[in-house]
Amino acid sequence: MKITKAIIPAAGLGTRLLPATKAIPKEMLPIINVPAIQLIVEEAVKSGIKDILIVVSQTKNPIIDHFDYNYELQQRLIKKNKKELAMMIKKIGDIANIQFIRQKEPLGLGHAIKCGKIFCGNDPFAVILGDDVVKNLPNEKPALRQCIETFLKTNSCVVGIQKIKKELVNKYGIVIPKDKKKEVEKIFTLKGLIEKPSITKTISNYAILGRYVLTNDIFEALEKTKVDQSGEIQLTNALKILIKKGKKVSACQFTGKRYDLGSKIGFVSATIDYALEDPEIKNDIIKLIKDKVDK
Numbered sequence: 001m002k003i004t005k006a007i008i009p010a011a012g013l014g015t016r017l018l019p020a021t022k023a024i025p026k027e028m029l030p031i032i033n034v035p036a037i038q039l040i041v042e043e044a045v046k047s048g049i050k051d052i053l054i055v056v057s058q059t060k061n062p063i064i065d066h067f068d069y070n071y072e073l074q075q076r077l078i079k080k081n082k083k084e085l086a087m088m089i090k091k092i093g094d095i096a097n098i099q100f101i102r103q104k105e106p107l108g109l110g111h112a113i114k115c116g117k118i119f120c121g122n123d124p125f126a127v128i129l130g131d132d133v134v135k136n137l138p139n140e141k142p143a144l145r146q147c148i149e150t151f152l153k154t155n156s157c158v159v160g161i162q163k164i165k166k167e168l169v170n171k172y173g174i175v176i177p178k179d180k181k182k183e184v185e186k187i188f189t190l191k192g193l194i195e196k197p198s199i200t201k202t203i204s205n206y207a208i209l210g211r212y213v214l215t216n217d218i219f220e221a222l223e224k225t226k227v228d229q230s231g232e233i234q235l236t237n238a239l240k241i242l243i244k245k246g247k248k249v250s251a252c253q254f255t256g257k258r259y260d261l262g263s264k265i266g267f268v269s270a271t272i273d274y275a276l277e278d279p280e281i282k283n284d285i286i287k288l289i290k291d292k293v294d295k
C-alpha cells in the first residue's frame with residue numbers, strides 16, 4: 001500500500017501574527033525567500049505524496065496563485081535573460097497535483113479535515129499543517145515520510161510527535177502512551193490523547209506536531225466530535241473517539257527541527273536557521289549576529 005494523498009489545512013485566522021496576517025496568509029510568509037507552504041508541499045512530495053488538497057479560506061487566495069503558473073512573469077524573466085528564474089517559478093506550478101477547497105468558517109483543524117472527505121474517498125491519507133515546518137538533515141528522511149513508514153509498519157493511524165518542554169503542554173495536543181516505559185521508543189501505541197491539558201495535570205509532554213497519517217474512518221469520528229469550549233472541532237478529540245472504539249493509534253517520534261511558523265519566536269528562529277544555511281547570505285548573517293552580540 002502507498003500513501004499518495006495529503007491534506008494541508010491552511011484556513012486558520014493566524015491571530016498570533018496579526019497585523020501581518022490581516023491580508024497575507026501566514027502560510028505565505030517567507031522563510032528567507034521561500035513561502036512556508038512551499039516548504040510544506042516540498043516535504044509532502046519528498047515523502048511520496050502525489051495529490052494534495054490545500055484547505056483555504058476567503059483571505060488565502062495568494063496560496064492558490066503561488067502554485068499556479070504566472071505566464072506573464074515567466075515571459076518577462078526570459079526577455080530579461082533570466083531563464084533560470086523563469087524555470088524556477090514554473091516548476092512551482094508543476095510540483096504536485098494540487099487542488100484547493102474553501103473552509104467557509106474557521107471552525108478548527110478537525111472541521112478543516114472534514115472538508116477533504118470527498119478528496120480522500122476510501123484511501124488513507126496524510127495531514128501536514130500549513131504552518132508547521134520541520135527541517136531534516138540531508139541524511140534523514142522527511143518527518144512526514146517517517147510517519148508514513150510508521151503507518152505502513154503498524155497498520156494503524158499515526159500522529160507525529162516530539163517531546164516538548166512541560167510548560168508548553170497547554171498549547172498542544174498531548175499523547176498518552178499505552179505503556180509508559182515505551183515512550184522513549186521511536187514508535188509507541190497510544191492509550192489516549194488530551195487537547196491542550198493544564199501544565200499541572202498533564203501525564204506526558206509528547207506533543208503532536210503537525211503530521212498525521214489517517215484512515216477514512218476519521219470522517220465518521222469527526223461527525224461525532226463535539227465542538228469544544230473555543231467553538232472548534234478538534235482532530236485530537238476525533239482520534240480519541242477512534243481509540244475508545246478500540247482502534248489502534250500509534251505515535252511516531254520523528255527526528256528533525258520543528259518550527260511553529262504561526263508564532264513570532266518560531267518564525268524568527270526558522271528565519272535565522274535557514275539564513276545560516278544559505279550560501280549567498282550565510283557569512284554576512286554570521287557577521288551581523290556577531291556584531292550585535294559584541295555590542
Ligand code: UTP
Binds near residue numbers: 016017108
Ligand atoms: P493553528 O491553530 O496554528 O492556526 O492551526 P490558527 O488558528 O490560524 O492560529 P492562531 O492561533 O489564530 O494564530 C494549525 C493549522 O490548521 C489550520 C491553520 O491554517 C494552520 O495551518 N486551520 C486551523 C484551518 O485550516 N482551519 C481552522 O479552522 C483552524
